[in-house]
Amino acid sequence: MEMSAGVERKSMNEKMEAALEVKNLSKRFKDFELNVDELEIPKGFATALIGENGAGKTTLLNCLSGIRLDYHGEIKYFGKYVNDEREEPKNQVRENIGCAGPSGYFLSHWTVGQVADLGELLFEHYHKDQFWKLCENLGVIKEGKKETKVSELSDGNRMKLILASVFARDTRLLLLDEPASSLDPLMRERLCRMIQEYLEKGQGESTVLFSTHNVADMEDVTDYCVIIEQGRVVEKGFVEDLKEKYVLVKGEAEELEAARPALFTASEGKYGFEGICLAEDLDKLAGLKVSKETPSLFQISVAVLKKYTVIK
Amino acid sequence: MIILQNSGIPIYQQIADSIREDILSGKLKQGEYLPSIRSLAKDLKISVITTMKAYEILQEEGLATGVQGKGFYVNAQDTEMLREQHLRKVEESLGEAIRASKIAKLSSEEVQEMLRILLTQYEEEA
Numbered sequence: 001m002e003m004s005a006g007v008e009r010k011s012m013n014e015k016m017e018a019a020l021e022v023k024n025l026s027k028r029f030k031d032f033e034l035n036v037d038e039l040e041i042p043k044g045f046a047t048a049l050i051g052e053n054g055a056g057k058t059t060l061l062n063c064l065s066g067i068r069l070d071y072h073g074e075i076k077y078f079g080k081y082v083n084d085e086r087e088e089p090k091n092q093v094r095e096n097i098g099c100a101g102p103s104g105y106f107l108s109h110w111t112v113g114q115v116a117d118l119g120e121l122l123f124e125h126y127h128k129d130q131f132w133k134l135c136e137n138l139g140v141i142k143e144g145k146k147e148t149k150v151s152e153l154s155d156g157n158r159m160k161l162i163l164a165s166v167f168a169r170d171t172r173l174l175l176l177d178e179p180a181s182s183l184d185p186l187m188r189e190r191l192c193r194m195i196q197e198y199l200e201k202g203q204g205e206s207t208v209l210f211s212t213h214n215v216a217d218m219e220d221v222t223d224y225c226v227i228i229e230q231g232r233v234v235e236k237g238f239v240e241d242l243k244e245k246y247v248l249v250k251g252e253a254e255e256l257e258a259a260r261p262a263l264f265t266a267s268e269g270k271y272g273f274e275g276i277c278l279a280e281d282l283d284k285l286a287g288l289k290v291s292k293e294t295p296s297l298f299q300i301s302v303a304v305l306k307k308y309t310v311i312k
Numbered sequence: 313m314i315i316l317q318n319s320g321i322p323i324y325q326q327i328a329d330s331i332r333e334d335i336l337s338g339k340l341k342q343g344e345y346l347p348s349i350r351s352l353a354k355d356l357k358i359s360v361i362t363t364m365k366a367y368e369i370l371q372e373e374g375l376a377t378g379v380q381g382k383g384f385y386v387n388a389q390d391t392e393m394l395r396e397q398h399l400r401k402v403e404e405s406l407g408e409a410i411r412a413s414k415i416a417k418l419s420s421e422e423v424q425e426m427l428r429i430l431l432t433q434y435e436e437e438a
Contacts, residue, residue: 044350045360196354203350204381223361240324240365294322 017079019043019173019207020064025073027059034059034231036073042238043079044204045223046195049211050301052309056231057211058101058177064209065099065175078172095124098166101177105162106150113146115165125170134164138190155182167194174198176210180217188214192221216298227301229308239297246300249277251290259288265303276303315356323358327366335375335386336397346376346384 018040025036034056041047051057062068064075066086076082077093086093099105106115112135119126135141138160141148153161159182166174174195180188195208212218225242227235237245251259256273260266262284266275276295277285295303313330315323334340346367347355353363367384370376374393376384413423 192357193354196350196357199360200348200350200354203348220358223359238361239359240361 017043018076019078020209021074021076021079022064023074023076025060025063025071025075027063027068027071032056032231034063034071036060036228036233039226039233039236041207041209041226042224043207044199044202046199046208046210046221047224047226048215048218048222048297049209049226049228050213050215050305051211051228052305052311055228057228059231060228061101061175061177061209061211065097066094067099096172098169098171098174099176100159100162100166100174100179102155102159102182108149108151110150111147112141112150112153112161115150115161116146119165119168123169127168127170131164131168134167135161138164138187140164156184156187159183160187163191163194167198172202172206174206174208174210176208178211178213180210180212180214185217188217192218195221215301216296219297222297225297225301227304229305230310234308235300235304242297242300243294245279246295246303247277247279247282248274248293248295248299249285249290250274250293251288255288255290259285259290265306276300313356315358324362324365324369327352327356327363328369331366331370332373332375335370335389336394340386342386342388344386345382346370346386348383 020039020041022036022039025034025039027034032054049057049060059068063071074082075086077086078096081088081091081093085091106118110118116128116131119131120128132144136144140153140157140160150158150161159179163176163179166176179191183191195210198206198208210218215222219239222239224238225236226233235242246264249259249263251273253268253270253272256266256268259273259275262281263275263277264281266273276299282292313327315326317323319326321329331340331346340346346352349363349367350360353360356363367376367378371378371384374387375389376386378384410423418426
């Protein structure tokens with residue numbers, strides 16, 4: 001299976017289009033370089049950006065959202081607008097993108113009420129009533145205390161405030177940097193439902209791209225995934241395709257050495273080994289007593305990261 | 313629709329099985345639209361791509377047709393094909409019963425006798 005097979009799936013009825021197309025994107029730092037030759041984020045789906053700390057997830061998201069403009073390469077938005085055209089007011093690119101991240105978007109001395117007003121100033125399609133409803137539903141502030149300062153909110157509540165201001169707008173693309181990491185389990189589940197409602201409302205026109213370390217928590221809303229390591233994309237594809245590409249195998253400890261050449265990754269325990277095998281290499285395990293299972297996205301991500309990490 | 317997370321059967325397969333059953337039993341009628349992919353995904357709390365894969369299976373089997381921008385509708389069911397599908401199901405179920413009977417070490421006479429009794433019982437009830 002080609003790495004990019006997902007976007008070109010022939011059997012797919014719904015035509016696959018890209019909400020974002022990245023070509024030869026690079027950003028150099030003193031001791032780190034982000035290099036993305038080619039990447040498409042499929043329109044109408046939720047994409048997870050997965051990678052180790054420092055792999056370049058936030059840098060990539062900041063280039064995509066326009067928070068960072070000092071990069072080389074091309075980013076095409078909604079199949080039409082390339083770099084400079086994004087800033088043309090008539091193209092409404094910024095209006096159609098909602099961003100959230102752990103870094104402070106709001107000044108700490110602002111009150112929640114001022115944050116609510118700000119949305120109205122900055123965006124045409126902003127629903128203040130929706131903002132307050134979300135603040136209430138998510139429990140951002142107690143008893144409608146609009147004068148609560150941003151600095152008085154916990155990390156989790158600050159993320160909820162950012163999410164409320166993003167979901168109060170009409171957008172076509174959400175770029176969320178680690179939206180789940182500061183949230184409790186209940187809120188993570190709520191976030192998943194909000195993403196699903198957003199995709200449903202968009203009827204195939206709305207797209208979500210989020211980075212996460214909580215792959216398992218977000219698995220049931222992840223359609224497409226991009227795994228980056230050391231500033232490079234090392235795997236990408238629709239989750240259902242990746243689940244056919246990789247197979248989880250388990251076997252007896254004494255057979256590990258015989259199996260190892262065919263395995264993508266393997267870990268050994270006292271009673272047996274567990275590993276990930278590429279489906280195309282499965283026949284190399286013929287004759288060995290191994291069980292085969294479909295891996296979860298979490299297991300696939302761990303295997304891919306393990307394969308490419310420099311931390312051994 | 314009940315979806316089991318850890319049954320060993322892929323979720324897309326469970327969805328396809330459930331909808332196929334509704335189509336073959338006539339609960340979903342010809343021309344009727346299946347729930348939109350994204351609303352079914354939301355209701356079942358699963359990904360859009362998993363739901364899409366289930367619908368693709370139904371399309372490949374000729375049970376439903378996808379229309380760009382409108383979703384999937386139920387195809388007219390060819391009576392010949394329907395009968396074929398039901399026959400396959402009978403064969404599968406009997407095959408499973410035979411395998412179980414081997415484990416229980418039943419002779420083929422005993423199995424046939426059991427089937428005869430069950431058939432009579434069923435007809436009496438009906």
